[in-house]
Amino acid sequence: MSKVVVSFRKENCKGCGLCINACPKGLLDFSESTNNAGYPTVYLKEEESCTGCALCAVMCPDVAITVEKEVSA
Amino acid sequence: MKVISGKPESLTDKKYHYCPGCMHGVIHRLVAEVIDELGLREETVGVASVGCSVLSHNYFNLDMQEAAHGRAPAVATGIKRVLPDRTVFTYQGDGDLASIGSAEILHAAARGENITVIFVNNSCYGMTGGQMAPTTLPGQLTSTTPLGRDVKKEGYPLRMSEVLATMDATAYIARTSTHNAKHVMKTKKAILNAFKAQQQGQGFSMVEVLSTCPTNWKMKPVEALQWVENNMMKYFPLQEFKKVSGGDQ
Amino acid sequence: MxxxxxxxxxxxxxxxxxxxxxxxxxxxxxxxxxxxxxxxxxxxxxxxxxxxxxxxxxxxxxxxxxxxxxxxxxxxxxxxxxxxxxxxxxxxxxxxxxxxxxxxxxxxxxxxxxxxxxxxxxxxxxxxxxxxxxxxxxxxxxxxxxxxxxxxxxxxxxxxxxxxxxxxxxxxxxxxxxxxxxxxxxxxxxxxxxxxxxxxxxxxxxxxxxxxxxxxxxxxxxxxxxxxxxxxxxxSRAETYLTQDAEIIITAFGTTARIASSAVDSARAMGIKAGMVRPMTLWPFPSSAIRETLTHCRSILDVEMNAGQMLDDVRLAVEGKAPVYFYGRTGGIVPKASEILEEIKKIGGISYESHLRQA
The missing domain is CATH 3.40.50.970 (Thiamin diphosphate (ThDP)-binding fold, Pyr/PP domains)
Known part of the structure; x- marks a missing residue:
């Protein structure tokens, strides 16, 4: 399985939870920490299980999620 | 590494002012992605409207004009008539487009202005505090229909896509939704079709996108998406109402 | 051409x-x-x-x-x-x-x-x-x-x-x-x-x-x-007409000024020292062109096709230094030169009438 990197622009997140709802494998959850605006932020629980489908990013209203996938040469 | 999904170039770095869970942000991103994919960022002029999207010129990383309430299609007409080779789009909400701007949208469509309209329908006036819109569903609670929209007194919602699809000069009219990822991707495809129709000079194109207003609906963002699916889509069926052939099939 | x-x-x-x-x-x-x-x-x-x-x-x-x-x-x-x-x-x-x-x-x-x-x-x-x-x-x-x-x-x-x-x-x-x-x-x-x-x-x-x-x-x-x-x-721009020695200044713009200039001519023919200031820009208002006439002008008659609107600007320009009279027609009626002349004569008062009789 190719490597997937999911990164969060933490300060853009408003804690709406639509990404958590969108993940078909239930891999996202709210973290303990909040951002400067006071919103709870999201983290990827099991990086290795993520397929990079990017549905979380598709549903994110704040363009806070970037999904990158390693491409085999 | 290949970016599967991230910030398109046609969006600025500015943080949205929208409420948590508001789908304006998603629709902005889709428009920006389409403009990027068609390579049109530097030859596009966008027109922002009045409502929550009044500040959308802060987010689209391209030339923008901010129009008066409802007048975006007239402003876009002015731009397009001077610059027929540029891509011109408006980004309007339902109060702006279907109520105060109903004359401007009808006649821009009737003239077949070669512009693209992104019409965000969330069944209420979001920015002013959730008042009744021309798209508010029968029975829906808003701050000016505290007992629910009574069709005997306040009439019925306007189905703008259906109205505009009857016009001879419209080239592409579709209604889509943002209630889940599949439909967000369908929305992007519709927006792509609309911009392509303009590129090919086919005439007026519009995508009506069903969206949410968690704050004024007094719902959690996820519940708001479910409300779109369970209530709005019954009144506003998702459909590609019109697609003029001859374009990119 | x-x-x-x-x-x-x-x-x-x-x-x-x-x-x-x-x-x-x-x-x-x-x-x-x-x-x-x-x-x-x-x-x-x-x-x-x-x-x-x-x-x-x-x-x-x-x-x-x-x-x-x-x-x-x-x-x-x-x-x-x-x-x-x-x-x-x-x-x-x-x-x-x-x-x-x-x-x-x-x-x-x-x-x-x-x-x-x-x-x-x-x-x-x-x-x-x-x-x-x-x-x-x-x-x-x-x-x-x-x-x-x-x-x-x-x-x-x-x-x-x-x-x-x-x-x-x-x-x-x-x-x-x-x-x-x-x-x-x-x-x-x-x-x-x-x-x-x-x-x-x-x-x-x-x-x-x-x-x-x-x-x-x-x-x-x-x-x-x-x-x-x-x-x-x-x-700010204005045209002046026979203002140099004028004792009564008419202020008028547009179509009204065309008619008022005939009234000025008629008044002059009768020996009344009338003149006209015609604002060519209404905003900015050419106040100074009106003020400059106040060294010799005794009164001002503002003529318009309305109930008295530029009148306010004329009064602001004059700053109370001379009486400002008004004659206007409304409803789409264009004032006649003879009507304006009558107003000029009224402002000139009996002294003008008697002066003319003596002459």
Missing amino acids: KVLMKGNEVIGEAAIKAGCRYFFGYPITPQSELPEFLAKKMPEVGGVFLQAESEVAAINMVYGAAGTGARVMTSSSSPGISLKQEGISYLTAAELPCVIVNVMRGGPGLGGIQPSQSDYFQATRGGGHGDYQNIVLAPSSVQELADFTMKAFDLADYYHMPVMVLGDGAMGQMMEAVEFKEENLCSSLPEKTWATTGCSGRERNIINTLYLNPDLLEEHNKHLQQKYEQIKNNE
Whole structure:
């Protein structure tokens, strides 16, 4: 399985939870920490299980999620 | 590494002012992605409207004009008539487009202005505090229909896509939704079709996108998406109402 | 070379001569010859004539087109200009250049279709919401319709603002010989680097009128007010007629000034030292031209086709240093020279009458 990197622009997140709802494998959850605006932020629980489908990013209203996938040469 | 999904170039770095869970942000991103994919960022002029999207010129990383309430299609007409080779789009909400701007949208469509309209329908006036819109569903609670929209007194919602699809000069009219990822991707495809129709000079194109207003609906963002699916889509069926052939099939 | 043309058509031809290629309008009497003329002419010069669905739409099309940097014009008559006020406020706020023609008719409401000057307040006080004023040019002949329309485009571009050409139904319908003096057009206006034309090779441009931060909105208002001060200093114009020794000064603009000048001639023939100051710009108002007459002038008679609107500006200019009388006709009735002469005689009073009898 190719490597997937999911990164969060933490300060853009408003804690709406639509990404958590969108993940078909239930891999996202709210973290303990909040951002400067006071919103709870999201983290990827099991990086290795993520397929990079990017549905979380598709549903994110704040363009806070970037999904990158390693491409085999 | 290949970016599967991230910030398109046609969006600025500015943080949205929208409420948590508001789908304006998603629709902005889709428009920006389409403009990027068609390579049109530097030859596009966008027109922002009045409502929550009044500040959308802060987010689209391209030339923008901010129009008066409802007048975006007239402003876009002015731009397009001077610059027929540029891509011109408006980004309007339902109060702006279907109520105060109903004359401007009808006649821009009737003239077949070669512009693209992104019409965000969330069944209420979001920015002013959730008042009744021309798209508010029968029975829906808003701050000016505290007992629910009574069709005997306040009439019925306007189905703008259906109205505009009857016009001879419209080239592409579709209604889509943002209630889940599949439909967000369908929305992007519709927006792509609309911009392509303009590129090919086919005439007026519009995508009506069903969206949410968690704050004024007094719902959690996820519940708001479910409300779109369970209530709005019954009144506003998702459909590609019109697609003029001859374009990119 | 002079040609014989109708006032409304002259405005259209002057616009084309000034490089205007975009016109958005809506029919209304008594200015419809202007859009009709441009409907024919614009396609011939590669321009665009578009009949909008309303005056509101037309002025917002002007906003869009002006935002691309194009020279653009709209025209209407009084009730239609009321509808355009929303857009005029936005154009002003966004500092977009354009030319707006008002061929005035009698009001209020639908009023009538005969000539009037009853939109003076609306034109010179901004007209729409917010703290603003726009340049208002008041031609009084068909030649001036041409000159002022052409000048309006230069002023609009120079100061980044709407400029209004304020005519009336009589002038719009009048035929006179006219010459289009393109050599008078300004040849060195700054490039419109702010225009929204697609951001190829540059930073993006935004045309906006919303300032949610009150400090920024105040800054913007200060900037507009500074511009207005500059305009007041540079652009106020008036024509004086027989004012040098005049004891009674008539103030009048547009069509009324043409009639008033005959009344001045008649008064002079009777030995009354009458003269006239005719504002050519209504905003900025040429107060100094009126004040300068106060060294010898005993009283002022303001004549208008309304119930007394420029009268306020005349009084402000005079600052109580001389009595200001008023004579006006409303409803689309044009005052006769004989009526104005009677007013002059009244102001001159018995002394004039007795003086004339003695002579």
